[in-house]
């Protein structure tokens with residue numbers, strides 16, 4: 001009997017049956033609420049752009065086309081994605097690793113408040129038409145310094161909320177020696193690490209270049225450097241969107257179809273590869289630019305395409321899971 | 329780590345095609361010179377009057393080769409029109425006096441980014457006479473959609 005329940009425990013190991021603690025659920029819920037509010041505002045921007053480009057409507061004089069385009073980009077590409085991902089990761093960590101400790105939860109809230117403060121600052125500046133620089137920032141087009149401070153709060157806030165998730169995972173490993181940790185935690189750790197490493201680039205250009213320049217402390221900005229730093233962030237940004245989607249494929253889809261994951265170690269390998277190959281790949285957004293040699297463009301093109309490897313692993317794993325479940 | 333036989337085949341095929349693709353790309357770039365514009369020369373964008381861009385325009389280098397030095401700015405190019413005879417090869421050298429722009433001739437291979445502080449270069453041989461439109465395809469401010477110039481290729 002004892003033996004059997006042990007066995008059941010082992011089989012279920014990657015998915016301990018515990019729900020999301022309501023106190024953690026609350027933070028995750030607020031992340032999702034802001035995500036969808038940003039989504040609604042953002043798609044409204046997209047609709048207005050389409051209607052005005054198509055000549056169906058004339059935008060009022062106080063509303064600029066590029067202003068809406070900036071709102072659309074920032075709200076959908078940065079705000080919606082980050083909030084929905086953080087809500088998903090935070091709830092998932094609580095579900096698979098147990099409730100967060102009060103201290104970690106508090107840190108999570110502090111990060112959430114910082115991020116939201118930054119989102120508010122940036123959104124207000126965009127709506128005030130003080131920051132129509134699109135979501136890629138396009139220096140030396142200049143935005144109001146409050147917009148840049150908003151970006152810093154946004155990024156730093158996500159780092160602050162990232163820390164309790166990393167700590168929660170490593171604490172679990174410490175208190176469960178010798179047991180394989182839930183895959184959700186491994187994947188969350190890889191995703192958060194990728195986000196922190198990628199965010200260093202955008203933080204460097206915003207703090208080191210754009211803020212001193214927007215405040216008038218420097219009168220010039222190194223444009224190519226600011227673009228390289230932005231794209232150092234801007235490309236891994238898409239991996240940051242992909243990885244949670246892959247987590248759903250690897251962890252949720254098998255549950256939905258009542259099967260089990262084809263191979264946990266291959267899933268882990270795919271995430272480690274994503275993390276490694278995310279680091280120096282931004283130059284492919286600057287292929288037509290002067291000031292970067294053809295050699296480095298080629299090296300980064302190779303590194304960019306290597307991401308095919310974890311994607312192929314994932315594709316195989318998903319179809320193998322379907323096939324395996326279908327044959328049972 | 330255990331790899332299923334099918335997975336081995338799948339990954340070998342996948343990684344193999346990737347290597348082949350990148351090798352083709354590398355050979356075409358480095359052996360056949362199919363490279364994106366990546367000129368390394370820099371210029372002081374605040375003092376273009378004191379640089380080779382002090383008098384932008386077209387200059388004949390030899391019988392069929394011309395050099396066009398152009399300055400991109402919000403929201404146009406200097407000069408706004410250039411003229412070359414059909415069959416000539418034009419070496420474009422472009423910089424910006426303000427923000428990031430681009431220089432693209434639709435229907436040709438000419439498409440490059442123009443960043444302030446740098447000079448970008450490409451060349452093109454005009455084999456058909458006519459009027460070629462040049463567009464900026466990089467967001468540069470509220471008048472971006474109006475930014476253009478013309479190249480007259482005379483018969």
Ligand SMILES: [Cu+2]
Pocket residue numbers: 234235284285
């Ligand atoms: Cu990219």
Ligand SMILES: [Cu+2]
Pocket residue numbers: 429430464465466467468469472473475
């Ligand atoms: Cu433009």
